[in-house]
Amino acid sequence: MSFVVATDVGGTCTDTVIVEGGKSLVIGKALSTPPDFAGGVMDSIRSAADAMQVDVKTVFDRATLFIHGSTVVDNTLIERKGARTGLITTAGFEDTLLVTRGAYGRWAGLSEEGLKHPVATDRPVPLVPFDLVRGVAERVDYKGAIVRELDEAQVEQAVDYLVDEKQVESIAVALLWSFSNPVHEQRIRSIIKARDDGIHVSISSEVAPAPGEYERTSTTVINAYAGQMVNNYISNLQKLLDERGYRGPVLVMQGYGGLLPAERAAERAVNMLECGPVAGVIGSKFLGDNMGDKDIIAADMGGTTFKVGIIQNGEIEYAREPLIDRFHYSVPKIDVASIGAGGGSLITLEEDTSAPQVGPQSAGANPGPVCYGLGGTQPTVTDVLLLLGYIDPRRFLNGTMPLDVPTTEQVFREKIAAPLGLSVEDAAIGIFRVANAQITDLIHKITVEQGLDPRDFVLHAFGGSCPMLASAFARELRVKRIIVPYTASVNCAFGLARADVMHDYSTAMTIPVPCPAAEVNAIYEPMLKEARETLKEEGFSDDKMSFKWSVGFRYALQVHELITPVRADTPLDGNGMERLINDFEALYENRYGKGSAYRDAGIEMTQFRLSAFGRVERSGFSATSPGDTDPGLALTGQRRVFVDGRDSLIETNVYDFEKLRPGNIIAGPAVIHTPITTIVIQDNQQGQMDGYKNIVIEAT
Amino acid sequence: MRLSQTLDLDGTSIVCGHCGHGLCDKDVNWKEKAILNETPMRTLGDPYSTDEQVLLRVFSCPNCGALLDTETAMKDDPFLHDKIFT
Amino acid sequence: MIDPITFSIIRHRLFRVVDEAVITLKNVSGSAITNEGHDLMVSLYRADGSLLMGGVGFLHHLTSAAEACKSIIRRFRGDIHEGDVFLLNDPYTAALHTSDVYLVAPIHFKKELVAWSACFVHVYDIGATNPGGFCPDAENIYTEGFSSPGLRLVEKGEVNRAIMDTFLNMVRSPDMVALDLNSMIACNNVARKRMRSLIEKYGIETVDETCKTLITQSGEKLRARLRELPDGQWQSRQYLSVKDEIARVELTMTKRNDTLVFDFTGSSEQSRHAINCTKWASLGGLFAPLFPLLCYDITWNEGVIKPITMIAPPGTIVNCNRPAPVSVATVGAIQSVNNAACITIGKMLSASEKYASEATAVWHANHFAVFLFGQNQHHKQAIGILTETFAGAGGARTWADGIEVGGEIPNPISRMANIETIEYTFPIRYLFRRRLKDSGGPGRYRGGVGMELSFVPHDAPDGGMHYVVSGKGAKFPMSDGLAGGYPGSPNAYIWIKNNESKTADGHSHPIRLDAMSGEKQAVDWGVFPLMGNDALYVRWNGGGGYGDPLLRPDEEVCRDVEHGLVSPEFAENVYGVAIDDKTGRLDKKLTDKKRTDLLARRKRKNGGGHAAVTNP
Numbered sequence A: 001m002s003f004v005v006a007t008d009v010g011g012t013c014t015d016t017v018i019v020e021g022g023k024s025l026v027i028g029k030a031l032s033t034p035p036d037f038a039g040g041v042m043d044s045i046r047s048a049a050d051a052m053q054v055d056v057k058t059v060f061d062r063a064t065l066f067i068h069g070s071t072v073v074d075n076t077l078i079e080r081k082g083a084r085t086g087l088i089t090t091a092g093f094e095d096t097l098l099v100t101r102g103a104y105g106r107w108a109g110l111s112e113e114g115l116k117h118p119v120a121t122d123r124p125v126p127l128v129p130f131d132l133v134r135g136v137a138e139r140v141d142y143k144g145a146i147v148r149e150l151d152e153a154q155v156e157q158a159v160d161y162l163v164d165e166k167q168v169e170s171i172a173v174a175l176l177w178s179f180s181n182p183v184h185e186q187r188i189r190s191i192i193k194a195r196d197d198g199i200h201v202s203i204s205s206e207v208a209p210a211p212g213e214y215e216r217t218s219t220t221v222i223n224a225y226a227g228q229m230v231n232n233y234i235s236n237l238q239k240l241l242d243e244r245g246y247r248g249p250v251l252v253m254q255g256y257g258g259l260l261p262a263e264r265a266a267e268r269a270v271n272m273l274e275c276g277p278v279a280g281v282i283g284s285k286f287l288g289d290n291m292g293d294k295d296i297i298a299a300d301m302g303g304t305t306f307k308v309g310i311i312q313n314g315e316i317e318y319a320r321e322p323l324i325d326r327f328h329y330s331v332p333k334i335d336v337a338s339i340g341a342g343g344g345s346l347i348t349l350e351e352d353t354s355a356p357q358v359g360p361q362s363a364g365a366n367p368g369p370v371c372y373g374l375g376g377t378q379p380t381v382t383d384v385l386l387l388l389g390y391i392d393p394r395r396f397l398n399g400t401m402p403l404d405v406p407t408t409e410q411v412f413r414e415k416i417a418a419p420l421g422l423s424v425e426d427a428a429i430g431i432f433r434v435a436n437a438q439i440t441d442l443i444h445k446i447t448v449e450q451g452l453d454p455r456d457f458v459l460h461a462f463g464g465s466c467p468m469l470a471s472a473f474a475r476e477l478r479v480k481r482i483i484v485p486y487t488a489s490v491n492c493a494f495g496l497a498r499a500d501v502m503h504d505y506s507t508a509m510t511i512p513v514p515c516p517a518a519e520v521n522a523i524y525e526p527m528l529k530e531a532r533e534t535l536k537e538e539g540f541s542d543d544k545m546s547f548k549w550s551v552g553f554r555y556a557l558q559v560h561e562l563i564t565p566v567r568a569d570t571p572l573d574g575n576g577m578e579r580l581i582n583d584f585e586a587l588y589e590n591r592y593g594k595g596s597a598y599r600d601a602g603i604e605m606t607q608f609r610l611s612a613f614g615r616v617e618r619s620g621f622s623a624t625s626p627g628d629t630d631p632g633l634a635l636t637g638q639r640r641v642f643v644d645g646r647d648s649l650i651e652t653n654v655y656d657f658e659k660l661r662p663g664n665i666i667a668g669p670a671v672i673h674t675p676i677t678t679i680v681i682q683d684n685q686q687g688q689m690d691g692y693k694n695i696v697i698e699a700t
Numbered sequence B: 001m002r003l004s005q006t007l008d009l010d011g012t013s014i015v016c017g018h019c020g021h022g023l024c025d026k027d028v029n030w031k032e033k034a035i036l037n038e039t040p041m042r043t044l045g046d047p048y049s050t051d052e053q054v055l056l057r058v059f060s061c062p063n064c065g066a067l068l069d070t071e072t073a074m075k076d077d078p079f080l081h082d083k084i085f086t
Numbered sequence C: 001m002i003d004p005i006t007f008s009i010i011r012h013r014l015f016r017v018v019d020e021a022v023i024t025l026k027n028v029s030g031s032a033i034t035n036e037g038h039d040l041m042v043s044l045y046r047a048d049g050s051l052l053m054g055g056v057g058f059l060h061h062l063t064s065a066a067e068a069c070k071s072i073i074r075r076f077r078g079d080i081h082e083g084d085v086f087l088l089n090d091p092y093t094a095a096l097h098t099s100d101v102y103l104v105a106p107i108h109f110k111k112e113l114v115a116w117s118a119c120f121v122h123v124y125d126i127g128a129t130n131p132g133g134f135c136p137d138a139e140n141i142y143t144e145g146f147s148s149p150g151l152r153l154v155e156k157g158e159v160n161r162a163i164m165d166t167f168l169n170m171v172r173s174p175d176m177v178a179l180d181l182n183s184m185i186a187c188n189n190v191a192r193k194r195m196r197s198l199i200e201k202y203g204i205e206t207v208d209e210t211c212k213t214l215i216t217q218s219g220e221k222l223r224a225r226l227r228e229l230p231d232g233q234w235q236s237r238q239y240l241s242v243k244d245e246i247a248r249v250e251l252t253m254t255k256r257n258d259t260l261v262f263d264f265t266g267s268s269e270q271s272r273h274a275i276n277c278t279k280w281a282s283l284g285g286l287f288a289p290l291f292p293l294l295c296y297d298i299t300w301n302e303g304v305i306k307p308i309t310m311i312a313p314p315g316t317i318v319n320c321n322r323p324a325p326v327s328v329a330t331v332g333a334i335q336s337v338n339n340a341a342c343i344t345i346g347k348m349l350s351a352s353e354k355y356a357s358e359a360t361a362v363w364h365a366n367h368f369a370v371f372l373f374g375q376n377q378h379h380k381q382a383i384g385i386l387t388e389t390f391a392g393a394g395g396a397r398t399w400a401d402g403i404e405v406g407g408e409i410p411n412p413i414s415r416m417a418n419i420e421t422i423e424y425t426f427p428i429r430y431l432f433r434r435r436l437k438d439s440g441g442p443g444r445y446r447g448g449v450g451m452e453l454s455f456v457p458h459d460a461p462d463g464g465m466h467y468v469v470s471g472k473g474a475k476f477p478m479s480d481g482l483a484g485g486y487p488g489s490p491n492a493y494i495w496i497k498n499n500e501s502k503t504a505d506g507h508s509h510p511i512r513l514d515a516m517s518g519e520k521q522a523v524d525w526g527v528f529p530l531m532g533n534d535a536l537y538v539r540w541n542g543g544g545g546y547g548d549p550l551l552r553p554d555e556e557v558c559r560d561v562e563h564g565l566v567s568p569e570f571a572e573n574v575y576g577v578a579i580d581d582k583t584g585r586l587d588k589k590l591t592d593k594k595r596t597d598l599l600a601r602r603k604r605k606n607g608g609g610h611a612a613v614t615n616p
C-alpha cells in the first residue's frame, strides 16, 4: 500500500503523520533541530516508521505524496535572519512603510498593559531601513489610469544604488495602486532582473494585490525579506527527499489553508506564515466533516501559546488584520488568534496587588518548568497541572522524563502560594482558574467579536496541555461538547495530511446590487481560466478540480466588508444571485445583531474571490465499530486530582488510553493518560471513545 | 536633591546640575539668574516659519553654559516658575 | 474580601467588555474618522455614573461621559428602564463638543440598575454651520448644530423613531449619521450583554465588591505614587491663535502629599471663536494625559479622579459661559490643556529619580481639523476629516527620541488611513505624503517628526471640492520640549492657487512643495475651495525635544541627516554638527569648533546661543 507522509516543523517539535491507504494512521514526533530542520524531519519520520515497525527506507519507497508545513518564515522574521532587502516605491511616498499609518505600527499587537503605556512603546525595528528605500517617479490613479509614466532612468539609478552601493540581496517593489495596474511594477522587475538575475524581486501586485498601500508594502517586504531563505529551505528539502529516493510530488502548506507545489511555494514566502497552526484548523475541519460538526472552536495549547481558530458553518474564518511579530501583512490567511498561555508560561504575582498573572513570558523548553528539573526556578502552568494531579510524574512523555514533585511544590509555595497566603493546593487551583479565564476571554473575543455564540460550537482540544484544561474552560463557554482527537498531539501534521492543493484569486471592484448575474460571472471568467490552466499544469484533471466562489459585501457607506460564500451553482443565474444577497444579509444580522444593518444605504459588492482546489487523491482511514461501553479494562487505579467546582483534590479514577476501546464510556470525574498528554473529565461530564479513537466529552 | 533634570537643590540654593554653580535661593525663580538668549523662533529654520513675535527663550548656566530650560513665549510674558517645596 | 484570583479575572474581563464593544463600534460604523482614525471611546460606569473601567480611545472623554451618565441619572430619575439608551451631546451639560455624541445606556441585572455603558463617535455631521462638526464660522453654540442635554433615543429596546427621524432631519448625509448612531446602539448592546453574563457567572455581590475594590485600589495606587514624587509647583503655558487673536492657556500644577491641583487661573478670556472649552472639556483635557502618564499600570476609574482638583475660572477659554461657541474645542483649547498638563506632569516626573523615565515632551500638540466636503467621483456626497491628523508625532523621552509620526498621548490607539482608501472615497490625488524634515524638536533626544502632504482634485464631477479648516495655533509651536529640549515645529496649511501642476520636466505631478507653481496662501480658519488646478499643502507638527541639542551625539545627528529627518543646515545651526558637503559624512573638526562656539555664545546674554544664524 502507498503512504501519504505529512511533516510539520514547529518551533519545538517536528510532527509526522503517515496515512497508510485504507488502514489507520500513524504518528511520529521528534524535537525540531533549528537552524537545519532536516535532522528533525528525519527523526520525526523515523519515529513514525518505528511505530509502524518498518524502516525509514520503506517509508520513502512507498510514499506517493509528501506534504510539508514549516515555521521557517516565522522564525526568519522573529530572529531577523532574512536577506538584506531594499524597497522601491512611488516617489513622494517613500515613508509609507516606516510610518506605519502613524501610530498604528507602534500599538498594533500590544497587550492592554502596553496600550496604556505609550511612553514605553515603540515600533519594531523595520525590515528595510530608510536608507534602503528608493522612490521612483511614476503615478497610477484609483482607476488604474497612468497619471505619470514610469521614469526608467530613475529606476536604473535606484537599482544601481541598492545593488552596488548598498549590496542588497533582495528588492521589494510596491507602488501606489499597483493592484489596479501592475505595469510599472512589472517593468521595474524586468529592469532589475536584466541587470542582475540573482537578486530576489517581490512585486506587490503579485504578492498582495489588494487596496491599502501600507499593508501591501509591508507584505511585499516580508516576502522579499524571507524569500531567499524559503527558496533555499525548499530546495534543501527537495534535495533531502531526492537523496532518500523519493520521487513523488512535494506540497507545501499555505496560510490561506491550501497546499501549493513546492516550486510555487518558494516564491510566496509570506504565505507560509503560521501555516502549521492553519493546518491544525484544516485538520479540525476534516474531523468535523467526519463527525457531522459544522461549527467548531479549534483550540491548541502548546509550550508557549494558546491558539484558536474558528470554523463556522463548515467555513473557516480569515484573519482581518494579521500581524507577524507586530508587522502587518495582508494576504488571505486563516485566522488563528493566540495568547501567551502555554504549558511553559510563567506564573508571576503583580507587584503591589499580588494578583496572579499567567504568561506571556515563557520558560521555553530550556530551562522549562520547575518540575523538569532542568534549572527552571519560576513556576509554570505545567507545574500547576502537576500539582493538581493531572500529570502523572512517572508517566510524563511516556515515562522518559521523571518529574520532580517535591521541588515543584517547594518552589511554588515560596513564590506563589505563601505570598498569596494560600496553601499550595488552593493556590494551584486559583492559578488554574486564572489560566482558564484568560483562555475563555480569548475565545470570547474571537467568537463574540464576530457575533458568534460559543454555545453553538463544538470544541476540539489539541496540543500537549489543552486536553487537561478544556473540560473546565469549555464548561464556562458552554460549548456543545468537547472532542479530544486521537491526533491531538500532532494536529498540525494531521491537518497537512488532509489538505488539498488550493490557489486563491481575487478581484477588487465595487458593484452595487442588484446587478445582473452575468456581470458577476464575467468577473470570474478570467480567474477561472487562469485557475484551470494552473491546476492542469500541476497535473490535475478536470474531475479533480473544484471551485469555490465567495463575494465581499457591505452596506454602502460602511467600511468593513463581509465575505459571503456563494452556495448556489456557478456560474450564477438570477436565482443564485438573489440567494447570495439574502445570505449576506442573514450573515450580517447574525454577526452584528438586529437593527445594526442600514439597508436604506443600499448594498454593494466589493471583492470577488475564487478558491480553486485540486483534490489530492488519498484513501481515508477506517473507523472501528464501537463495542462495549464499560471501560473497566483500562482502569489503572486512583489518584488525587483537582475536580473543578470542588474545593480540594479528590480521589479520582485513572484510565490508560492505550487500553480503552471504541465505545467505552468514562464517567467524570476521571483522567485518561495518553502517551503524550492527559485528558481530564470533570464532574457531571462523561467521555466516550469513538470509532476513530477520539474522546468525546459531554455534559451529563 | 534634584529640582529637575538640569537643576539641583543644594541646601536652600538652586544650583546648576552640570557644574554645581549656585544660581539663587530656592524661593526665587532661578530663571532670573540664568543667562537668557531670546530670539524669534523662526530663526531655527523653515518648518518654524512663524511670526516675528513668537520667541524661543533659552536659559543657560552663567558658569558652564549648560542648557537649563527653554520656553516658547511672547515678548512680555513672564517666565514660567517651577519649584520644589522642601 | 474577594480572593485575588477572582479579582484578577473580573478585572481583566471588565477590560474585555470594553474591548469587544469597541470592535462592534468599528464594525458597524461607516465613517473613516471612527474606523481609520479611531476617534472613539467606550467605557463602563458604576450605577451612580462614576467611572468604573475606561477603555483606550480618546481619553478626554472618560470623565465627560461619567458626567453624561450622572446628568442622565439626575434628569431621568425614577424613569430609567432596562433597554433604554440615552443621547447627550450638549457641551454645557457634559459633552466636549456637539459632534462627539454620547450614547449612554443603563445596565440592569434582575431589574436593578447596576452599571452604565457609554460610548461616543464623532458623527459624520451634526447640522452645524459648517459640514463635519468643526465650525470655524460659528459665533455661538446655536450655530453649532443639534444639541441635547439628554433624550431617550431607545426606549426599552425600541428605537424612538420620532426622535431618530427628527435628529436625522437636521444633519447632512443622514445615512451616514444613522449608521453612526446604529453603531453606538450596537456597542452599548454588546457591553450590556457581556456585563450581564459576567454578573451571572460571579454573582452581583462579588462583581460589585470587585468594582468597589478596583476603585479603592486605583485611588490608593495613584496616591502612593504621588507620595513618592516631590512636592512642588510646575507651570506651563500654551498659545492658541485664530486669525489675529492670540489666547493663552496658563497652568500651575501644584502637588502636595498625595493630591494634585491643576489651576488654570490666568488663562485668557473666552474667545469669540469656537476654540473654547467648557469645564467638562477642560477636566477631560487634563485627565487625557494623566491616565497614561501617571496611571499606566493602574486601572482607569473613579479612584484616580478623586485625588485631582481642577480650578478653571468661569468666563475663560477653559471654562466658557454659554453661549460661547465650542465646536473646535477638541482640537482647540482641550488640546492646549492636554499639552499643558503633559508638560507639568513631565516636569514633576523628571524631578524624581525613580520616575524620570516616565516623563515625556509633548506629542503631536496640534491637530489639524481639515474636513473635505463635496461630490465625489462616484457621484455621492462625501464629508470627511483628513485622518492624517491622527498620525501624530512622538515627544522625546528622557531616555530615547520621540517616535517619528508616532501618535499622541490623549489617544493611545490613533492611526491614519491609507492613501488608497482616501483616493477612493474623495476625488483627490496625493502628490506626496512624507516625513517632514526638521520638524522634530531638537534636543539630546530629538522629538519625533511630523509629516507633510499635498493633494489636488482628481476626477471630481464638480471640478473639485471644498474644505473646512480649523487650523488654530498655526503661529505657534505647541509641542513643548522638556528639560531644555526645543519645541517641535508648528503646523502649516497652504492653498496653492491655480497651481499648474507642472514639474520642470513637464510632468503634471510635482512631488515637492518647492516644485509647485502658483500663488501660495496660508489658510488656517474657514472654508476654502480646492477647485480646478488648486492644491492644498498641509504639514503637521513634530514632537518636543528633550535636553540640550548640543549634547546629542554627532553620529546621531549624522544619521538623522542621512535618513532625511534633519537637513544639513539645521544640523549645523541648531545642533552644531557639520556635515561635509562632498562626502555627506561628519566633519568632526568643524563640528567641535561649531559646538564650542555655540556653547560660548550661549554664555553671553542674547548672544544667539541657540542658533548660529543669529549673529551676535
Ligand SMILES: [Zn+2]
Pocket: B016, B017, B018, B019, B020, B021, B061, B062, B063, B064, B065, B066
Ligand atoms: Zn553650570
